[in-house]
Amino acid sequence: VSLPNENAPTHADKLLGGLLVEGFDQESCRSRYQSAMYRRNAGRQPSQHLVSKLRSHEALQRRCGPGTAAYTNALEQLKSGKSVVSPECRYLVSISYRGLGNRIIAAASAFLYAVLTDRVFLVDPSNGMDELFCEPFPNTTWLLPPGFPLVSYQGFYLSTPERYGKMREDGVLRTGEINGSAAGDLPAFAYIHLDHNQTDADKLFFCDDDQRLMSSIQWLVMRTDGYIAPGLFLVRAFQSELDALFPERDAVFHHLGRYLFHPTNRVWGLITRYYDAHLARARRVVSIQVRVFPWQADSPELLEQIKTCTQSQKLLPAVLGEEDDGPPAAAPGGAAKPTAVLITSLKAWYYDKIKGAYWERATANGEVVVVDQPSHEEAQRYHVKSHERKAWAEVYLLSTADTLVTTAESTFGYVAQGLGGMRPWVLRMGMINTTVSWPCSRDVSMEPCYHVAPVYDCRRREDAGKIVPHVRHCEDWPTGLKLV
Template sequence: MGLGNRILSLASTFLYALLSDRVVLIDQMENFASLMCEPFPNTTWTLPLDFPITNIGSFDGKHPSSYGNLVKTKKIRNDGVDDPFSGHPPPSFVYLHLTGGYTSEDTNFFCEPDQLVLREVHWLLMRSDEYFVPLLEAVFHHLCRYLFHPSNEVWGMITRYYESYLAPAGETLGIQIRVFDEKQSPFDVVLRQVINCTLTQKLLPGIDLSHPAAVADRRKTKAILITSLYSGYLQHIRTMYWEHPAAGGVLVSVHQPSHEGWQNTGNKTHDMKAWAEINLLGFADVLVTSAQSTFGYVGQALGGVKPWILLKPENGAVPEPACVRDISMEPCFHSVPPYVCKEKKNGDNSRVVPHVIHCIDTPWGIKLVNQTV
């Protein structure tokens, strides 16, 4: 599970704790203290090391104390009976398995009658890799800014890079590139897609082929911040503006803090760089992000901007259009369960309540929008 997924799920858990009048504690995640400060003064939100329930990290959907299994075996009744625990006291804890691939019994967690049952349970242990938040568009924006403050070490990385490369520019364009399938999205296709998107939408200036010695106007400066596991995009875009002047006299600079080559979540240095780059994306005036990337979701939330989304290529071809403007800054809930609650609502989660629609980058997902559809 990447850093973006962890941030999304933790924000969701925090909001759930607020809404259900609970205290949230987080398991001692590896390297977490080196990435972020404690959000609450004079206390900690990390689970004590002597917590009596051990091996929480090994819990999965098959655990006998998972809510799905307790419902399936009728040890907990969620059908509106007066005694959901069949004469027994509530269990000391219930494990909530809310990751992709969960069962229909697990997804009863999202139903109101089940929430009434869970109120009786003192300890809820939750595992998630999703943004499952069902105030509107700015929910995650405010949660991120409230909860997730970079550690001093990471903040130093952020400020040094920003002041050195981005602050002098009049405008910053952030381009976040995430490739999930290199066969469907080969390098040259993604490169052409990025250039097509940024030039067509006038996010970047074109190149001037008529005046090879044109002098740039130093009052017109634009910095491009690229975040990617690979350096090839940086090299090609930088070369494009080195070999030819930018149209309109714009002075373009291209920067990329790191190019790790592969995702190495759990490695302290790798995670620190990732967290720093997510925050740097939040400083951009305009953002271009990759479809379905949680890394991009967190960056757009920190910046409070609606990004241009690079749609996923199919069959090794540049999509048409290459990118589209998102309708809100909210992340997308990817692993949406079928609507299993008693009301049914035609089985479409995007039609259950106002302000929730299907995502542009993930048609089967749902997200919050600041409009009624």
């Protein structure tokens, strides 16, 4: 067991204000009850309504989830191809694909949809979802078990005949028709396609009439790699419940992420060993996420942007000229507590340069700065377990800091800011290598941006970023939507 962090809040509450339940086996998932000891920022308190809704949702998962008679019945119904008029339990299967950050924000927001619609949430276990995260629900499982009758569900895409948008376009499904008796004519499942190439008909998902229609379909299989939560806040039928669940609209992912995603012991080992070795004794920790692509050349402009951002915003001390020895050490003999800088990146070049700058030059205020980076994987590797574990450990480590600097547009950074409860300073260069005149700006909220969000309201009259005050366009992705 790792030593508690002496800088951690003394009121460290292992259940995070009731977000988590007591009673899980501690050894099988150490991170679950230890996370509060590693986060410098205590984070927000969940509403009482959210806490009780999660408890009742857990009960639903136990009553209807894998291994129950209700689940067996629902599978039979799925095989039959027809929906029942009032099924005992309804289900949402969430497909897992693309990078880790994408998978996490997608699963969190799909879970929110399941909670709002009283559906059992089952996550596709592929792409490491079974290996990276502990079970979030007590005495049941969130993993879709093997033997699911829709054998090719992971390959569902635009041409899948049961795609909801396609069935609406073809008139197979019509809104306003299903009152009671017609429900038996509905298909047993629909495939919700919310990938980047979704059609206008797929986007009807965010409309009230379509949500009413969908509520009569027992099984939904959803594909999204994005954070659909801002879109859910536009559905009128969900609004009063969302208001009660999240009186602080900027903390939706913060709570859902902390509730759902607990690193498994292997990953927790990576996190705690790094933390104890590099961060635990620091006076403060500044995390910097440098998202670059494997094929991009090392960029002196981006390096300059990181330096200007961190120094002009006073996140890190300025370095003096080569000839300037700086002020004498305030605590000679190694007694000074350093400021630790945690960098994550696929490349080592930025880390090497920043580390060098703080070794070769004195800081203006005498502050001791230690810079480190856990890994530099060079390439993005899919389906490689050790690579995925490092990525998850690094996202988590970023989230333990006092201060966070992220790269615009990156879901990897979004997860870190949300879990850590921090409004980051966003490096404007972003993943699309454009040069901009200002180095970074403070994000308006800690929420992830929903990149391929609906553009208009359901009647196609109003800009979706202007319908309700707490759903706005994102600064780093202007067509996207974000909770503020």
